[in-house]
Amino acid sequence: MEEKLIPDIVVGRLPLYLRALQHMTNEGRQVTSSQELGERLGISAAQIRKDLSQFGEFGKQGTGYHIDFLQDQIRKILKVDRVWSVAVVGAGDIGSAVAAYQGFANRGFQVTMLFDNSPAKIGKKIGNFTVLDIATLEETIRKEGIQVAMITVPADQAQAVADLLVKAGVKAILNYAPLSLNVPSEVRVQNTDPATHLQRMTYYLD
Amino acid sequence: MEEKLIPDIVVGRLPLYLRALQHMTNEGRQVTSSQELGERLGISAAQIRKDLSQFGEFGKQGTGYHIDFLQDQIRKILKVDRVWSVAVVGAGDIGSAVAAYQGFANRGFQVTMLFDNSPAKIGKKIGNFTVLDIATLEETIRKEGIQVAMITVPADQAQAVADLLVKAGVKAILNYAPLSLNVPSEVRVQNTDPATHLQRMTYYLD
DNA sequence: TAGATTGTTAATCGATTAACAATC
């Protein structure tokens, strides 16, 4: 049923559109246009229309887009019209922070497990989570059918954790460790490394 | 002295090259090639050579690149051959975690200040930091000449904080709040929103 | 109707890759 091949760069912009639309809903807005969306996001109106047109016709000439309707459509496209269970591996500062993060609500995700390998942490409470033993990760994740995980362990353990997650059936990994993970091509990885992000900006400073 | 205009997408890959080279150094390696780097990073060898050639000739035919030398060159290009002072605004879970993050060492950054607006936090110790009053932000950042900051406040306060940082002279912002910031064109922003990253991957799941 | 804005096509622009002479 997936007819067309959509460029990944287009898929990558949809979450930004969705976020802006949710923001507009919070402001009590009903209708928007490609131009307004573009101004908010720093993206051209033509590009937004082109991106959306890959998936269907969601607007009306002369009027624009109904915000609620477009939101629903993008949620379906991105498959965040449901709640994905997320496992967090690594109960350090970052892992604890993302496990407690309030920002996943209404965006399609709920952290349901927090793993670590440290005997000092296993079994202890961190926020609402009881830290689980990483030795039980594969079995637990497979049993629950979890497909989404975040890696928040130190760099030297991240690849081993990734291997374990892949073995357990995880198909999408958000990696906070500062290195490039090696995974099979059917597994998606997104990296978020604060030093890398900052280094990308210092080039432009004096 | 900046002769050529370098595409931002090229600048964005340099931190990845640098990270891989640092990793190789840790493994005790001396020499690498565009092919090896490419395999590690999932980038074509041709692209790596092309990217590097924008800045100079760093390799030798038949041999490849001296890792230490190339690292030094990229550090200079990215201006991380020095240590940038970084201000963190927002002393919640995420702000506290990035303020304590060990991964900035040797990558050009040191968090030196942690701000918040909550009377319950101001003056208290969080890790090695005494939380500073956001009311003093502009003056303090300007006096110290800080150009790099991270925003880790809730979404509804992020734009106001960004405005304040820009007024204080900050030129590079790493934004953890889930919204698009509006800043003048001379200020760089990088966004990192876990829900957005995850939504970019669920499209490919079943 | 007049004005606004979509969806789409064609044109432009930019990025990636392939190929190879140069040379270590």
Place this chain on the structure above:
DNA sequence: TAGATTGTTAATCGATTAACAATC
């Protein structure tokens, strides 16, 4: 020397933008 790998050019590929007929 023979083999390897660079830096660079030209070709290819893909993404963005401009423009406009369709139509609400």
